[in-house]
Amino acid sequence: MVSVRLLPLLLLLPGASVLAQSSRASPARNPTADESWTVPVRPGEQAAPRSNSAPDAAGAKASGAVDASRRNAASDAAGDKASGSVDATRRDSVPDESWASPPGEVVAPRRNSAPDDASWEDFPGATAVPTGKDAAALPKLPDVPPLVPVEDAVVGAPLQPVRRPVRQREPLKPINNLVSVLGARTVGQGGLAASFSLGFPTLSARLAYGVLPRVDALAGVDSLYGMMNELRLGGRWMVLDGGPRWSLGLVAEGSRAFFLRPASVELKGARYLSGRRNWNVQPGLVGSLRMNGPRAARLFLDVRYHLSLDTEPIQRTPLGGLPPAVVSGSAFPIRFGAEIPLSEKTSYSVTVGGDIRTRPEDADFMPVASVGIVTGL
Template sequence: MRAFLLPSLLVVGLGLPALAQAPQEPPASNPSPDESWLSYPGPEAPAPPPDTMPAPPLLPVGSERAPELRTPGGRAPAEPLKLSRVSLYGAHVLEPGKVAAGMTLGFPLASARAVMGVLPRLDVGLGVDSMYGIMNEARVYARFGLVSTDSADVAFSVEAGRAFFIHSPSQEQFGARYFTGRRNWNLAPGFVGSMLLGRRTRGFVDLRYLLAFDTQPFQSDPLGGIPQGVQVGGNFLFRGGLEVPFSERTSYVVSVGGNIHGRKEDAAFMPMIAVGLVAGF
């Protein structure tokens, strides 16, 4: 028995290494795909019926608002500039209780004024005109609206003032009286018209007649006799300009015009220009 098993074990032991070293079949270069991945990520879930979809959240009454528009940069577009309803040099009368103030610099005068609406068609104000210290005049204003539409206005305006000069008439030859045509007391009634130009700019025209009352008459001609106690001179004033708003209550002002003087000792014609600002409160 032992003689039979020994040769058999030897045969089996010699054959095992041969079997271990037998060549294996190389794997296929293109293995067949796993069909379980072909439908990844899987079939889409069916949409729920309309009656089962969740309702949007309810907003409180009055809280609805239009969606905000955004520019490509992410900023909301600026609101369009509104028409300024504040006019100080045109014909648009201020509403009752409203106040406007303005200041202009130019030639030959610098001016500042403040006006308040007192009636639906009437506003009044105070101001000061100065020829840069050579002459200073305190003034009162009144403006009464005659015609008012969305695009045009016409008003009657009157200005009165008391002027103070640093030189007497005998010491002054080409001074404030010569350039402005004004004297100690001045009254200037006239008409003002304004019209909307474009969407926001308001153009205006101011025509008035200036009565200058001289309480310091000076007779330059030795043979002219004794002058009267009060001399009255007349001047024609005309202005034209623009009020250009840069907000709903503020505007730039540009004005040009001239004075035609009636007294021979004054300049026959004097041009005028002014720029400034107007603000409402």
């Protein structure tokens, strides 16, 4: 489809070509040479026609027609371009390449130039510090003594240890503790003392009362932690008195033992461990020796003979017949220990030893150990 604006241009084109051909075919009658090139023309000015040259009317008309047709075509093309899409115009436009140009020269600060303190101190939002009367009073620091220079020789010298005065220990006061229940020394007439010990195989409690200056009555209880309970009565006689250092005496005790289980059902029970039977008699010899010192321990040694009477004998030999009503046995208890004074009336005791037995149904040797306390009442 041809645009409406282009129709006049198409109609004028054949006539313009004919006029151009006629003008070229019939030149002027008296032509003169064109010497316009010899005349200098300033830039921006048009060369004036010479007076002797004849105007070419046909050429002027043909050139006017061509100029008119060109202007119409340019106007039509401008209209078409204006009516075109915006995208086509943008594609035909020259891109902006200003970003590719190198940046301008940046002036670097001199190396030794003084820094501009105001450029970085005056940041946005900074507050001015009040001065003079408006400034708040700062807290006063405590007075600090001036630093004293120290010589290098003093600093490098080794520190000598500070010697503290040695406190002299007060000498221990001597304790005149003569209260004894396990040894040979008696408590004296009218005196009363008690002891309690816990150990293996039995625990025991004793009570001593002074009947005479050298004779004490003894009473006590031994127990195999409930399996056997024994009530004891006896006496102690201090035969030799060596003063507070040593003493030697005789002691005898008799007891009645009560067993939790009968002998017929017991194999290695209370009778086997304690060595006791229904009735028991223990006479013996006891001695004491006090060591040197204000609180020296008082050693003791107790050696006895143990006679046991069994009223519930068991015939353990087949075809042995009926056993006798009472069967006796022998043993040798040995005890060694110490009574260590804590005060004038109280001391703690440590006892070790054992029983040497002769009965075939008992152990040959049974060790004994106990600790306890002794005090005067």
